[in-house]
Amino acid sequence: MCHAASVTYKYLKSKGIMEYSFSHYLLSKQSVDDRALNQNVLHVLKTNLPAAPIRIIEVGAGIGTMLTRLVRWDVLTKADYVLVDEMAQNIQTAREWIPLWAVESGLGVEKIEHDQLRVFDQTRDIRIHFECADVFDFIQKNKTPADLLIAHAFLDLLPMPESMPSLLALTRHLAWLTVNFDGVTSLEPTVNAALDDQIERLYHATMDTRPTGGDSRAGRHLFSHLQKAGADVLAAGASDWVVHPVNKKYPADEEYFLNFILHFFEESLTGHAGLDGSAFVNWLEKRRAQIERGELVYIAHQMDFLAKV
Numbered sequence: 101m102c103h104a105a106s107v108t109y110k111y112l113k114s115k116g117i118m119e120y121s122f123s124h125y126l127l128s129k130q131s132v133d134d135r136a137l138n139q140n141v142l143h144v145l146k147t148n149l150p151a152a153p154i155r156i157i158e159v160g161a162g163i164g165t166m167l168t169r170l171v172r173w174d175v176l177t178k179a180d181y182v183l184v185d186e187m188a189q190n191i192q193t194a195r196e197w198i199p200l201w202a203v204e205s206g207l208g209v210e211k212i213e214h215d216q217l218r219v220f221d222q223t224r225d226i227r228i229h230f231e232c233a234d235v236f237d238f239i240q241k242n243k244t245p246a247d248l249l250i251a252h253a254f255l256d257l258l259p260m261p262e263s264m265p266s267l268l269a270l271t272r273h274l275a276w277l278t279v280n281f282d283g284v285t286s287l288e289p290t291v292n293a294a295l296d297d298q299i300e301r302l303y304h305a306t307m308d309t310r311p312t313g314g315d316s317r318a319g320r321h322l323f324s325h326l327q328k329a330g331a332d333v334l335a336a337g338a339s340d341w342v343v344h345p346v347n348k349k350y351p352a353d354e355e356y357f358l359n360f361i362l363h364f365f366e367e368s369l370t371g372h373a374g375l376d377g378s379a380f381v382n383w384l385e386k387r388r389a390q391i392e393r394g395e396l397v398y399i400a401h402q403m404d405f406l407a408k409v
């Protein structure tokens with residue numbers, strides 16, 4: 101978490117106020133994703149990457165945490181990295197946050213134009229292009245396909261299978277498609293077994309009925325979507341989020357992450373005709389108290405893929 105966000109969060113928390121910022125959620129998600137990403141799929145990605153410099157397009161890239169992860173993990177040395185997201189706030193945060201991260205990591209930063217940035221040292225040189233655009237508009241205007249397409253925690257939000265062929269047109273070689281939700285959410289300990297089950301079921305159903313698309317079993321369905329679009333799956337595996345306390349404390353900023361997950365539940369299900377409103381409010385309170393006491397364990401089943409077009 102960046103320092104300013106951390107100070108604001110601690111202050112609001114001390115006042116009993118929760119501030120919900122999507123950028124802060126994406127920052128808090130980094131350590132959870134670091135643990136979750138499937139290491140075998142990542143290994144196969146590394147062995148198949150063409151020689152540097154490579155061109156990467158990441159769609160639904162948020163504030164750019166995958167780019168910084170790939171630098172941290174020494175996967176990227178020399179690259180042109182196009183970061184596409186439709187939310188202006190995310191792209192703005194990426195423009196401000198990536199240079200701060202780079203300086204903290206001992207990398208040089210050069211602002212080339214409003215929409216381009218270079219982060220570098222003696223062995224690494226990454227040129228970043230910021231694109232605030234809907235992914236399908238970007239697909240229409242993109243002229244140069246990438247060596248690697250990345251979509252992280254994104255494909256389960258898109259209409260499938262119809263989006264797959266146009267997405268794959270963004271790459272001439274590899275697609276690394278990670279953290280695709282796959283139908284299991286688990287919150288422990290139980291509050292009320294019947295209500296817990298009902299909330300999980302209704303929450304998943306909201307993912308399947310979003311007007312903009314989405315699939316609560318996106319992970320398992322990607323095998324056939326990729327195959328139908330003419331891509332070969334080189335590797336696949338689970339990338340479950342497993343968030344749990346250690347000595348009643350959550351690591352890094354994962355307490356914020358968990359509160360945001362409950363916020364997603366609240367936003368999706370408040371006013372749902374199939375759910376008793378006051379029972380749901382009570383359930384949320386109990387779940388929040390479990391986080392406060394360092395008890396809640398959250399698991400979400402997800403899947404990673406490496407495909408070759």
Ligand SMILES: C[S@@+](CC[C@H](N)C(=O)[O-])C[C@H]1O[C@@H](n2cnc3c(N)ncnc32)[C@H](O)[C@@H]1O
Nearest residue numbers: 126160161162165185186187233234235252253
């Ligand atoms: C769950 S977030 C994941 C962000 C990032 N990949 C990460 O994991 O930190 C999904 C992202 O997709 C973006 N998004 C959703 N629909 C989009 C669209 N049609 N075109 C481009 N970006 C989109 C959202 O703005 C959001 O940043």
